[in-house]
Amino acid sequence: MAALIAPSILSADFANLERDLGRIADADYAHVDVMDNHFVPNLTLGLPIFERLAKVSPIPLDAHLMIENPDRWAPAFAEAGAASVTFHAEAAQAPVRLARELRKLGARAGVALRPATPVEPYLDLLAEIDMILVMTVEPGFGGQSFIEGTLPKIRRAREAVSESGLDVWIQVDGGVSRDTIERAADAGANVFVAGSAVYGAEDIPAEIATLRELAAE
Ligand code: DX5
Numbered sequence: 001m002a003a004l005i006a007p008s009i010l011s012a013d014f015a016n017l018e019r020d021l022g023r024i025a026d027a028d029y030a031h032v033d034v035m036d037n038h039f040v041p042n043l044t045l046g047l048p049i050f051e052r053l054a055k056v057s058p059i060p061l062d063a064h065l066m067i068e069n070p071d072r073w074a075p076a077f078a079e080a081g082a083a084s085v086t087f088h089a090e091a092a093q094a095p096v097r098l099a100r101e102l103r104k105l106g107a108r109a110g111v112a113l114r115p116a117t118p119v120e121p122y123l124d125l126l127a128e129i130d131m132i133l134v135m136t137v138e139p140g141f142g143g144q145s146f147i148e149g150t151l152p153k154i155r156r157a158r159e160a161v162s163e164s165g166l167d168v169w170i171q172v173d174g175g176v177s178r179d180t181i182e183r184a185a186d187a188g189a190n191v192f193v194a195g196s197a198v199y200g201a202e203d204i205p206a207e208i209a210t211l212r213e214l215a216a217e
Pocket residue numbers: 008009010011031033064137138139140141142143144173174175176193194195196197
């Protein structure tokens with residue numbers, strides 16, 4: 001399976017987002033972390049900025065909504081042009097209804113799980129979603145270290161997806177770097193978010209290429 005790399009612009013320069021999107025033009029998606037200071041103790045950017053990013057980005061946007069009440073807000077990110085919209089399982093009131101709405105608007109629908117949230121309740125609903133995001137850190141901040149204890153959950157999700165025969169992607173987000181990406185790939189992830197590892201690199205395109213190679217091995 002091809003490995004998809006989605007650098008997180010959380011580690012970009014927020015005064016130069018257009019320039020920094022240009023720096024990851026070799027990647028598959030630009031991962032945009034939306035935080036509301038309620039679902040997570042941090043605040044980033046909202047819809048007006050996202051709408052502008054969608055207009056100027058050279059690559060498709062992957063919205064990761066770390067917000068309360070995604071049922072109310074997520075569709076607007078699809079309407080703004082997100083290729084993929086991921087909401088948190090812990091925050092959504094009607095995840096299946098919301099996923100259907102996102103798909104109807106032309107976006108891929110993703111469900112994100114905090115490290116302590118089990119994947120089992122979603123394994124019967126794989127036909128309704130396009131991606132499971134297994135958080136490999138507690139959401140809220142970049143630069144944290146990868147939680148190894150999330151690997152069995154990635155494995156369980158991959159087994160269930162394989163058994164189903166459906167094309168559901170498994171994304172990992174948090175602490176993904178040269179040191180951890182192979183273990184996540186080996187467990188079954190195929191979409192890799194990396195913030196500090198990519199934007200902290202001296203040669204960003206080379207780092208993206210290296211991560212892609214390590215994940216594909
Ligand atoms: C954290 C965000 C991540 C973050 C990852 O809550 O969802 O996307 O940018 O940053 P790194 O790759 O530095 O762990």
